[in-house]
Amino acid sequence: xxxxxxxxxxxxxxxxxxxxxxxxxxxxxxxxxxxxxxxxxxxxxxxxxxxxxxxxxxxxxxxxxxxxxxxxxxxxxxxxxxxxxxxxxxxxxxxxxxxxxxxxxxxxxxxxxxxxxxxxxxxxxxxxxxxxxxxxxxxxxxxxxxxxxxxxxxxxxxxxxxxxx
Amino acid sequence: xxxxxxxxxxxxxxxxxxxxxxxxxxxxxxxxxxxxxxxxxxxxxxxxxxxxxxxxxxxxxxxxxxxxxxxxxxxxxxxxxxxxxxxxxxxxxxxxxxxxxxxxxxxxxxxxxxxxxxxxxxxxxxxxxxxxxxxxxxxxxxxxxxxxxxxxxxxxxxxxxxxxxxxxxxxxxxxxxxxxxxxxxxxxxxxxxxxxxxxxxxxxxxxxxxxxxxxxxxxxxxxxxxxxxxxxxxxxxxxxxxxxxxxxxxxxxxxxxxxxxxxxxxxxxxxxxxxxxxxxxxxxxx
Numbered sequence: 361x362x363x364x365x366x367x368x369x370x371x372x373x374x375x376x377x378x379x380x381x382x383x384x385x386x387x388x389x390x391x392x393x394x395x396x397x398x399x400x401x402x403x404x405x406x407x408x409x410x411x412x413x414x415x416x417x418x419x420x421x422x423x424x425x426x427x428x429x430x431x432x433x434x435x436x437x438x439x440x441x442x443x444x445x446x447x448x449x450x451x452x453x454x455x456x457x458x459x460x461x462x463x464x465x466x467x468x469x470x471x472x473x474x475x476x477x478x479x480x481x482x483x484x485x486x487x488x489x490x491x492x493x494x495x496x497x498x499x500x501x502x503x504x505x506x507x508x509x510x511x512x513x514x515x516x517x518x519x520x521x522x523x524x525x
Numbered sequence: 526x527x528x529x530x531x532x533x534x535x536x537x538x539x540x541x542x543x544x545x546x547x548x549x550x551x552x553x554x555x556x557x558x559x560x561x562x563x564x565x566x567x568x569x570x571x572x573x574x575x576x577x578x579x580x581x582x583x584x585x586x587x588x589x590x591x592x593x594x595x596x597x598x599x600x601x602x603x604x605x606x607x608x609x610x611x612x613x614x615x616x617x618x619x620x621x622x623x624x625x626x627x628x629x630x631x632x633x634x635x636x637x638x639x640x641x642x643x644x645x646x647x648x649x650x651x652x653x654x655x656x657x658x659x660x661x662x663x664x665x666x667x668x669x670x671x672x673x674x675x676x677x678x679x680x681x682x683x684x685x686x687x688x689x690x691x692x693x694x695x696x697x698x699x700x701x702x703x704x705x706x707x708x709x710x711x712x713x714x715x716x717x718x719x720x721x722x723x724x725x726x727x728x729x730x731x732x733x734x735x736x737x738x739x740x741x742x743x744x745x746x747x748x749x750x751x752x753x754x755x756x757x758x759x760x761x762x763x764x765x766x767x768x769x770x771x772x773x774x775x776x777x778x779x780x781x782x783x784x785x786x787x788x789x790x791x792x793x794x795x796x797x798x799x800x801x802x803x804x805x806x807x808x809x810x811x
Contacts, residue, residue, distance in 0.1 A: 414613025414690055444617070445686035447693060498599035499701060500606040504694075508599065524693055 371397040374433050375407055378425040381418050382503055385464040388422060392452025395443065404437040405430055410448045412524075413504040450524050462487045467509065467520040484520050486511035496520075570681055571625035572643075572740050573748045575633070576784060577676075577684075578618030579644035582634055583792070584665060585612035586799050587652055596655055603701060607662075610694040617687045635803035639786075639793050643740075646781035647730035649792045653723065656709055656716070660723035662702035667761050668734055668754065669695045675749040684747065703765050710769025720771055729779040738784045 375397050376389035388394040388409065396408040407426055411419050423440050430438045450469040453461075458468035462485075470482045483492040491513035499522070501508040506519040566574060588608035595601040619630040647665060652658045673695055676688035709716040735755040741748045766773065781789070803809070 411613075411690075413610055413694060414617065414687075415609035415611070416613070417609075443686075444690045445682075447686075447690040498603060499697065500599070500603035502602070504606050504610060508602075 367399050368397060371399060371405060371435075374429055374435075375426060377429050378422060381421040381425075383461070383464070383466065385460045386457050390454050390457030390460065392448060392450075392454070392457075393422065402437075403435075404439055405435050407438065407440045408443055409440065410443055412448050416504060448524070450521065453521075461521060465518060466506065467518060469521050469523045484509055486514060486516070487518055488516050489514040564683075565624040566621060566681070566683070568625055569740070569743055570684070570747060571622040573744055574618045574622035574684060576643045576740060578615050578622055578633070579642050580648050580665075580669075581611045581615035581618060583642070583644045583795065584648040585609075585615055586795055587648065587650075588658070588662075590652060591658065600655075604658075607698050607701065610691075610698070614687065614691045614694075617690075621683050621687070631803065635800045639788055639796055641786060642788065642792065642796070643784050643786065644788075644792075645730070645733055645783045646779065646789055647727060647734065649783075649789060649795060650727060650730065651791055653726065654719055656719040656723040657726055659702055659705045659709065660720065660727050662698065663706050663762065663765065664727060664731065664734075666695055666699040666702050667765075668758055670699050671754045671757050671761075672749055672751075675754070679747050679749070681747045706765055706771070707769045710766070710771045717770065720769070721774070724766075724771060725774045725776055728774050728776045730781055732778040733781040733783065736784075740784065 372389070372394070375394055376387045378388050378394075380386050380388060380391055380393070383391075391412065393409050393412065394407070395410055396406075398406045400406060409419070409422065409426075419442065426440055427438055430436075453469065461468045465487050467484050467487050470484060484494050484496075485492055486494050486509075489511060491511055493512045494509050495512060496507060497510050497517065498508040501519050505521060505524070507522045508517060509520045510517045565571075585608045588604050588611065591604035592601055592608075595604055615634075616630050619633045623629055623633050647661060650657075650661060670692060673688040673692035677685050677692060679685040679688065706720065709720050711717070735751045735758075737750050737752050741750050763773070781787075
């Protein structure tokens, strides 16, 4: 493995230490926010990230955290670029991320999005008792990326990370 | 205050880019960083981006007012979420427009006068009762959904990127408005009556949304011609209203020229509330 490739893998791993401030069990790599990390010839680290939703307030904190982790690893010149295209999709979330999300009590995105007003999607599984007998209470929840559900078996409300494809 | 004086005032704070929306001066990510190569738009493209940003900014400000006032907690949260998405679109469009004139998103949001705003009249109309807000959302989100779908194929890469991102979110907003329209239209006699009232209040501002102005006509294959959206919009909203048991009201059309800076009496009050903090404490950040 050339030195450059080794460096890039290492740099990506450093950036992946940053977690989403609103879902602290997930790293930005798990979520698919972290797109690319490269090293310029003059030693400048280039990080490319993408927002989940246009108004997501977590992006500011993520940027600060990225500066912090690179500084701790000894890289002082870090350039962070926010790109919008191609737009983020829940398809980019890693399988490991989905597993962590469920353990944390948030139902991971399942299947495809709703089709018009006939909502033909896969059932959302309750992250607590794993029942499929659940109901959407509100499409909007604590953050833009989640919807509020309730489980009709264990009667607990829970967040569902909604599909954005 | 003139822009030159403002720039000088901001410089005196030791940060020419001081922003009211930045968490940590000099560190946090600014929408200025939203860039496809960071190329500044031409003056004409910037004017067009400004119209899109202004529509989004004013609507977001109106919707945010529902937080703590909605009929149920879930609706507070929904309106807050929708307003935040739309504010995100506004920030991207205004930031992009500002690159042409060396202005930040905050310069454009907080330091322009009423007649310098180019937003449509429908977005500045007061929230009214809940039915008025829902009908406005129905009208605007169906419009924006069609608009951003087309804009995503614009030859201007930055506009296309912002639109491709926004269209996914507006899709949710549209669905939200449609579901409420059907629920209230088919609900009680009172809810249906309020929805009819809302349609009568807002329908006069529909024509303005589809009027082609020079800002659109001069940007072939970059800007979306508003008139090109009319048929699809009419078809979609008619189907929703029919399902809700509502009819298009027989009202005339208002003489609305928001794109040229002529506004209804409502915008001044909205701007006064939105701009007061930034103008009282120039360069403040929190």
